[in-house]
Amino acid sequence: MPPRAAPPASAVSPQAAAPVRRRSLAPLEPIGGRARVLLGLGFFVAFVLVWSIATLGGFVPPTFLASPVTMLKEGWMLFAEFGFIGDVGMTVWRVFGGFLLAAVLAVPLGIAMGTWKAVEAFFEPFVSFCRYLPASAFIPLLILWAGLGEMQKLLVIFIGSFFQIVLMVAVTVGGARRDLVEAAYTLGAKSRGIVARVLIPGAAPGIAETLRLVLGWAWTYVIVAELIGSSSGIGHMITDSQALLNTGQIIFGIIVIGVIGLVSDFAFKALNRRMFAWAAL
Known part of the structure; x- marks a missing residue:
């Protein structure tokens, strides 16, 4: 029986020939970078607009919530007159110091737990x-053990991170594809090679x-650490501003933390995309 010839282009229905239109609000439909x-x-913009209407319009007393204009004035005063840049530097140092200390010790342990079930x-x-x-519950003990210096604040961030x-790295390593592991064994890889070249x-x-993700959590721990027994840092500034009922400085400190984070x-x-570009393929 001879093969059936394809129908002419004119016979194809317009619905079948037309390209599928993507709907921007469809579930899981990606959007462009500019739209994002x-x-x-x-x-x-909408958040600042509502904030401005609520404060400048007199709906909320300034004692409870400063306006965006007042917040910016107080922020400029912090940098110009009170050396706030030093507080920002101390907070950044504490966050990254405690976080790096936790990462250096936690990542190898998490890899070991994900690799060997006996270790897990x-x-x-x-x-668990x-x-x-x-982490905040350890502050009284850490003050007794390490005093009120920098070590106490680094340990709060360390404990929180x-x-x-450890557990998140262990889950990630333990979820490796079994077919890749078996293929490596088939090619003659040893246990050390499986860990170093596959897992x-x-x-x-x-x-x-x-x-x-955990670096974001570390920013919450540092403020807790600086609220008690600290003479510098963004958390210390927020505590002093709270005693003076200066909501403009409090809000400015919170926003600075959010911007840095x-x-x-x-x-x-960006670093992850550069280092692991193949993972997005």
């Missing part, structure tokens, strides 16, 4: 238990993403 930026900025069985109950303990990183490279993008998050994302 505009939407993100649009929320901030030994450490996982204790790490400690993960639920609030270490156990989270760690495969989990590296996930580990980097874990570190990016957002910049560090974008930098982490």
